[in-house]
Amino acid sequence: MQTIEQLLESKNIRVTAMRLLIYKFLAQKQVAVTLSDVENAFEKADRTTLYRTVKTFEEKSIVHQIDDGTGITKYALCENGCNCEIETDLHLHFHCNNCNETICLTDHKIPQIKVPNGFISEDVNLVVKGVCDKCSGQ
Amino acid sequence: MQTIEQLLESKNIRVTAMRLLIYKFLAQKQVAVTLSDVENAFEKADRTTLYRTVKTFEEKSIVHQIDDGTGITKYALCENGCNCEIETDLHLHFHCNNCNETICLTDHKIPQIKVPNGFISEDVNLVVKGVCDKCSGQ
DNA sequence: TCAATAATTGCACTTCCGTTGCATACAATT
DNA sequence: AATTGTATGCAACGGAAGTGCAATTATTGA
Numbered sequence A, B: 001m002q003t004i005e006q007l008l009e010s011k012n013i014r015v016t017a018m019r020l021l022i023y024k025f026l027a028q029k030q031v032a033v034t035l036s037d038v039e040n041a042f043e044k045a046d047r048t049t050l051y052r053t054v055k056t057f058e059e060k061s062i063v064h065q066i067d068d069g070t071g072i073t074k075y076a077l078c079e080n081g082c083n084c085e086i087e088t089d090l091h092l093h094f095h096c097n098n099c100n101e102t103i104c105l106t107d108h109k110i111p112q113i114k115v116p117n118g119f120i121s122e123d124v125n126l127v128v129k130g131v132c133d134k135c136s137g138q
Numbered sequence C: 001t002c003a004a005t006a007a008t009t010g011c012a013c014t015t016c017c018g019t020t021g022c023a024t025a026c027a028a029t030t
Numbered sequence D: 001a002a003t004t005g006t007a008t009g010c011a012a013c014g015g016a017a018g019t020g021c022a023a024t025t026a027t028t029g030a
Helices: A004-010 A017-028 A035-041 A047-059 B004-010 B017-028 B035-041 B047-059
Strands: A063-066 A074-077 A091-096 A102-109 A120-131 B063-066 B074-077 B091-096 B102-109 B120-131
Touching: A004 A017, A017 A035, A017 A047, A017 A074, A035 A047, A047 A063, A047 A074, A074 A102, B004 B017, B017 B035, B017 B047, B017 B074, B035 B047, B047 B063, B047 B074, B074 B102
Parallel strands: A091 A120, B091 B120
Antiparallel strands: A063 A074, A091 A102, A120 B120, B063 B074, B091 B102
16 A cells, blocks of 8 residues: 555655645545535635646546536546556546536446547547436435 | 428527528538637627527527537537437547547447446437548548 | 517626746755 | 755636627517
């Protein structure tokens, strides 16, 4: 079990107080968060810092970006072994129309999608919308 | 073969010059368009009018909205028999990372996606990104 | 036909999100 | 300790989406 400090350093990210806090915030969340969510959690910090921190995490493959169709970009921590950059590893995301939360269905991989001749598939974004387990009451 | 006027009236949309023009513009396009695209095509008209016209078309199921991950909402005419509201009819969209255009692969339906117990799937958004046939040179 | 009503259009303005430039503060290295 | 590089905070910008209201246009009914 490596510490957060070790994880950041292994990705060539300088360890700062801000970054540790933001990492912990993301780790504690079970759902994908927007930048506003982060802002609300750290009201003393500046918008830009939070923005750039998350962007740094994204560049270094610590978080992945999620476009769930709400028009607002969300972010979630990559799990161990989450190779977001590899197409075949892409998992799908579920957006709840009721509570408006988006979660990673990490163990649900995206099926192979056929595209017409001449088209080259490099990336797939799949978002299922509906009602999540908490809201469906099941 | 029904005229555009008849189509609009059948959907309870009042026929105006603007709406006919915008409909023809959408019909002539082979790819999904942004509101900016529409604005550029009709520079004399007001943004708001174009915005509301497209929104009206969307509400009346004449166009469907596409979220291709660029962060900008795009729109495309529904084809004959395109029942966007019905989940099983959903087709997928292809976004070209080269020319930045998004096209409807109308005859490529989205496969059935399994979700965990307790989750209720109501809608699916599937965007494949890569290189389109024009840009791939094949 | 003309008034009354309803819907459409145009203008101004606002909000929200993402992003960048620059100055300052902090940390690492020699 | 001085230098260098990175992080942070502040201010501001730009694009896109959306709203309120006045003006214009179309429709309806007398």
